[in-house]
Amino acid sequence: MDSREIEQLLAEETLDFKKYVNLVLRYWYWFVISLAVCLGLAYVVTRTTHNVYQVDSTILIRDDKNRANTGAEALLSELSLVNNTKSIQNEIGIIKSYTIAYNTVKELDSFHTTYKQLGKSGFKQNVVYKNIPFRIAYDTSYNNPHGTSISIEFTDGKTFTAKVNNGDFSDPKTIGQKVIIDNFSFTVIPTASYSEKELAGQTYIITRNDLNELANVYRNKVKVNLVDKNASLISLSTTGQSADQEAEYLNKLVEVYIRQGLEEKNQIAKNTIDFIDNQLFGMRDSLQRAEVQLRNFRMNNRILDIDKESSMLLDNLKNLQTSKATVEINQRYYAYLKNYLQKRDSYSDIVAPYTLGINDMQLINQLNELSQLSTERENMKMSVKQNNPAMQQLEARIRNTKNALMEKVNSLIATNNITNDDINAQVRKIESNISSLPINEQMLINKTKMYDLLDKMYTYLLEKKSEASIAKASNISDCKIVDPALAINAELKQPKPKMNYALGFILGLLIPLIVIILRDYFDNKIRTVKDLTGKLPEVSMLATLDHSQLPVDIPVIERPKSRLSESFRTLRTNINYVAHGKKCMTLLTTSLISGEGKTFCASNLAAIYALSGKRTLLVGLDLRKPKIQKVFESTNHYGMSGYLSEQNSFEKAYKPTSVSNLWIAVSGPIPPNPSELIGSPRMEQFLAEAREQFDCIIIDTPPVGIVTDARIIFEKVDLVLFITRMGVSPKDVVEYCKELHSYLGSKLALVVNDFDSKKSYTSYSKYHYRYSKNYQSEYYEN
Known part of the structure; x- marks a missing residue:
């Protein structure tokens, strides 16, 4: 291939800009028509698109780095089973959960019914949230099914006709008069914003919302993201036709999330207090009886104290009784834990072992893992079905962890029994020495021994109950509102006239240009010399x-x-x-x-x-x-x-x-x-x-x-x-x-x-x- 052929080949493969400029000039009217159509469509889209606003809020999730290390916080950390260090991704999942969304819309009465005003064109429906001129009061004796739309046309400020879905309009009714259509019965009641002049000739579409569907709608449209990967700031945003409505939803969502978090934290302390109360209830009468018997024995036998040898034996016996009290409390906790694992399916509220001074790290780690898996399962249930492979895999992990934990509890019970038997053997040895003492001293030592054992156990449990009560009373949320959602700060997302017209202008130029290029590219005919x-x-x-x-x-x-x-x-x-x-x-x-x-x-x-x-x-x-x-x-x-x-x-x-x-x-x-x-x-x-x-x-x-x-x-x-x-x-x-x-x-x-x-x-x-x-x-x- 010589140089001339190479130059010719390069010339053939190079885009001929001058050719396409001439083509554009030749078909100039295509661009005029295309620009007119595209700009016209941009105008129609701008005029008919609903106003959509974005509302934002920012919250702070406290973790170990930004939580104040107060005495109450440290105590609650000891009472909690799961480590207080927050997993931000878990918290984001909780905020986006169906349960939170449902509880939020349930508490917002104004969300239960949607009011839309029909525009003059008959196509655009504008959501009316604040300053609604009337409200619908449903007759609860009728079915009034959710998800049904009611159209109300006001002929003047007082008279209107109504229809349900696509049915026929009712006879004219007046404000305050009951309307009955099929399974619907309602009354139109004026509000403080009522005005006969402004209401005349208007058409409203009212929908009684299904809370389950509404919760799913908001759950899907609320966006929750980390502000920075190195911080625990979370931004929440949602979009809708009413900035006031979306701001109210976000603020209520954060309120429900904070309240639920506090309730979960308080439940930890409450479970601990309930467990200790159950132990104290069975021990209180026994302690009182032991105290009365010891006091009566001393009074009846006129024995105020014992001799030196008996005192030494009694001190040794008290030390063993202290150890026995600890073993007894541990045994009761292990029994509680075993019974809990056998009868319960949720493991997020188990009383922590360190509550009673049990510091077996393997047991603590297994309980932490089981509790975290249980919480993860509850969150996953909100988004997937039971037969989902991920859910089935999680259930298998929970079963394996539970089985391992049961083996650990059985092993601890057996070990605790051995320790108890050893203490009992030492007690019997001391008791054999005591048997050589006079009968009155023997009886005094035995009664003193019983009273001291019960008293130590009772006092220990009272201390733990007091600690748990203090933690519960001083509990604060791990979430702090940094920026609440404000309607005044809402950003208009749609329509965007400048962007629409710019896009229309670009498409108006681009469409005929592409047509010209493609037409020329696929044209197999000779068009120019x-x-x-x-x-x-x-x-x-x-x-x-x-x-x-x-x-x-x-x-x-x-x-x-x-x-x-x-x-x-x-x-x-x-x-x-x-x-x-x-x-x-x-x-x-x-x-x-x-x-x-x-x-x-x-x-x-x-x-x-x-x-x-x-x-x-x-x-x-x-x-x-x-x-x-x-x-x-x-x-x-x-x-x-x-x-x-x-x-x-x-x-x-x-x-x-x-x-x-x-x-x-x-x-x-x-x-x-x-x-x-x-x-x-x-x-x-x-x-x-x-x-x-x-x-x-x-x-x-x-x-x-x-x-x-x-x-x-x-x-x-x-x-x-x-x-x-x-x-x-x-x-x-x-x-x-x-x-x-x-x-x-x-x-x-x-x-x-x-x-x-x-x-x-x-x-x-x-x-x-x-x-x-x-x-x-x-x-x-x-």
Whole structure:
């Protein structure tokens, strides 16, 4: 590949900006229409779109880094089973949960019914939240199903008609009068914003909302995101037609979330207090009885104290009783825990082991894990079904953790029993020493031992209860409102007139531009001269024949001053220059496909040569679809097929026409073997004789892209005129011409037919059109 071919290839692959600029200028009215339509649509969208506002709120979730480490907080941390360090993602999931959304809309009475005012156009429905001129009071003795719409049309400020869904309107009613339609019964009651003048002629659509559906709507549209990944600030936002309504929802949502968090934290302390109270209840009477018995024994036996040896034994026994009290409390907690795991399915409110001084880390970690998995399951239930694979996987983890925890509890119970047995053995040893003491001292030691044991246990539990009560009383929320939702700070999200009109303007320009580019890209027809000359620089283009709507077959004869006739004169001049010095020029016209005007070009070219005084012979060698005889209104007898098949002589093969110096050799009757006839020696003999008698021979042949007839005599002519037609010739003609040029060389020349300078978009075409238009009256006919 040489440098010229490379440059040509690069030129073909480069986008022709000038071409597309001319195309845009040519189809300017497309852009005007497109801009009008798109800007009109932007106007309609702006006018009919509901106002949508975005309301925002910001809250802070306290964690270990930003929580004040007060005594109450530290105590609550000890009472809590789950670590107080908040998982921000978990909190976001809770805020977005269905339960929170449902509780929020349930507490907002104004959300239970939606009021919309119908716009003047009849299409736009505007939500009315504040300053509602009336309200609907439902009769609870009727069904009044949720999700049903009531349309109320006010004829004046007091009278109205109503209908349910798409039913018929009721008889006229007045404000305050009960309306009964199907399963609905309600009364229209005026509010403080009521005005007869403003209400007259208005239409309202009232919907009794289903709280479950409303909760799902808000759950899906509330956006909860971290303000910064390194902070625990959370932003909440929602959108709706009423900024006041959305702000009220967000504020109530945060309120419900804070209250629920406090309730969960208080429940931890309450469970601890309840557990301790249950233990104290069974111990209180026993302690009182032990105290009374000890006091009565001392009074009755007049024993105030014991001797030194007995005192030592009693001190040892008290130490063992203290250990036994701890083991006893642990045993009761393990029993409670085992019973809880066997009977309960939710594990988020288990009393923490450190409440009673149990610090087994394996037990604590397993309880933490089980509680967290239980909380995760409760949150997941709000968004997925039970048969969801993720839920089933979570249930399996909970079962495995629970089974491991049960094994741990059973192991602790067994260990605790061993410890208890060991303490009892030591107690029995001391008791055996005590048995050697006097009977009164033995009895005093035993009663003292029982009282001290119960007293230590009771006092220990009272201390833990007091700690839990203090924690509950001083409990605060882990959530702090940083910025409440305010309607005054709401951002208008829709409509955005500037953006709509800008988008309409851009689309108005872009749509026709894309259409033009795609139309040009997929267009397989030759549209400009550059489509040929730009890709076939090696092939000469002899002329561009102007487009004409003249109703004649040979305009060079009947309209000699037309632009088309002048185009053929230009073609004749260029041919004479190329074939300079030839005594008799032999020209051949062909094309790639039919319909490109080769017969028209051959006929007019022959006529224009005849007008110049040259004896011209036009040969109709399209033996398959003869046309020459129709152009010159002649018969198709004899002709070329007769001569080539040796049925008539050379003199009978052609005939004169009404045009001076012009003879035609018609195609003759259609033969069965046109290609063979054209390739026969008779064809060479015909051309030899014709060259002796004529100055110019023009041969009209069939399309070279369809049949091979023209190729047969290429080597017998001086010049091959390849006819192309604007808007008809396919772009494949370029590759075909390249192939022909490879062996015809300079004998191949292009002629562009039906060139319309008005429709073309090259600078040459525009210049040609303006020049022709300016001088048409002086030089040309219409």
